[in-house]
Amino acid sequence: MENDVTRQTRKLSQLYAFTSIQMHEAIARKAGLSGTDHKYLGFLIEKGQMTAGELSTLTGLTTGAVTGLIDRFEKKKLVKRKFAEDDRRKVIIEPDTKKIMTLFVPLYKEFRKKSEKLIASFSTRERKIIETYFSKAIEIMNDTTSKLNKK
Amino acid sequence: MENDVTRQTRKLSQLYAFTSIQMHEAIARKAGLSGTDHKYLGFLIEKGQMTAGELSTLTGLTTGAVTGLIDRFEKKKLVKRKFAEDDRRKVIIEPDTKKIMTLFVPLYKEFRKKSEKLIASFSTRERKIIETYFSKAIEIMNDTTSKLNKK
């Protein structure tokens, strides 16, 4: 059975995830994108560039939906399409990192500064504890997700 | 300037939020709901019951969208509509907690067990550190969100 202390931590971690979504959606809206588009643009920034097919696999969207996604980004000049040299069927999506940064950095700036300050307020040992919790919780969630998607 | 250690913690907390969304969407899909519907159903469970208008304010959806939302829940027999005694214009949405639990508990069961075990693996002092991080991070995010929505 779950005791009160465990429950409190669990509830707080739930609220953390939820609050994070709300913030990301607010940032996206402010940048003229939907929450999902913001999320997927993050993938591109993270990876640098990828093909339309890779983005489809990564996002779980159909290839048709990915075509639309890239169209929206391209119209805003946030990415460029180019054919792969080695296989001209493939479409490489190249994010304009500079342009994207210019769009988002002002919106994230204050948040990032405060976050860094918060993290810095913990000792190395304390940060280690927080990181351990995050790592293990992520593992559990990924496990749950992949089991659900399989069955 | 951000150092590597800070960066690592920040990245991990980002990944945590992202992974959490993925899991919630997987659970929702499995229950035959969309990710957003799952989220909003959570509001209802949390609060017990509320009027359509309150749900509209809480979710930020238009009243028309809320009508559709309730229709979808009602069709699945997850909630019931009834008029408020004191003001018959108001529609009270009453969640069938039992039915909703029956739907979601099996999907969450293993995750919850593992989460509780993880939380229990930390000492009271360690849990306190994790909770402090969460609380303060939530505050920062809420601050950012409300500022963005205001401007």
Add this chain to the structure above:
DNA sequence: GGTAAATATCTTAGTTACTAAGATAATATA
């Protein structure tokens, strides 16, 4: 080398959930 199969992306038709604006019904106010 030429033909068939496979692959990567795009297009089209149909669906779902949203918004904006206005309709309906109940309540509050003058």
Add this chain to the structure above:
DNA sequence: TATATTATCTTAGTAACTAAGATATTTACC
């Protein structure tokens, strides 16, 4: 009582999705 306000619903139009099929390129086989 008549009018204004409020709470929800309805309607018309839009955006982003899926499924299925079209198009273009590459790979495999004889």
